[in-house]
Amino acid sequence: MYKIGEFVEMTGLSKETLRYYAEVKLLEPAYIDPVTRYRYYDDGSYFEAVLLAKLRRFGFTIQEMSAVMKDESFAHLEALLEQKRENKRMQIQDLLAQVEEIDEFLASGRE
Structure with a gap:
């Protein structure tokens, strides 16, 4: 203990x-x-x-x-982890799109 x-x-x-x-x-x-x-x-x-x-x-x-x-089934945990992984991938794509948008906005301000 x-x-x-x-x-x-x-x-x-x-x-x-x-x-x-x-x-x-x-x-x-x-x-x-x-x-x-x-x-x-x-x-x-x-x-x-x-x-x-x-x-x-x-x-x-x-x-x-x-x-x-x-x-306690592994199948349930596995399904939840796969869903989390997909959500994280979508968040990454959203963040990359936001970074690209910021870059474009900065570039347009310099012109």
Whole structure:
């Protein structure tokens, strides 16, 4: 079992994030000491935390992360990741189009 401070160092998630994830039932501690109220996490929690950190990095919402954690099938996760990848590609295209538009606007101002 890992205390929350150790778990923070292992996963890169902040204490606030872990508390919030517990509050929304996304990642609950494996054990909470009834006297000290210290939160403890186990190895299973570690793998879930790593997955949640990746999903957050990929832009998943809390609702999407919750859906992934409830539906443990890889097929569901794979479909969501493919959708995220496509959304990111579209965002890149939009940003490149905006850069091109800025370049054209700057060029027209110089003429």
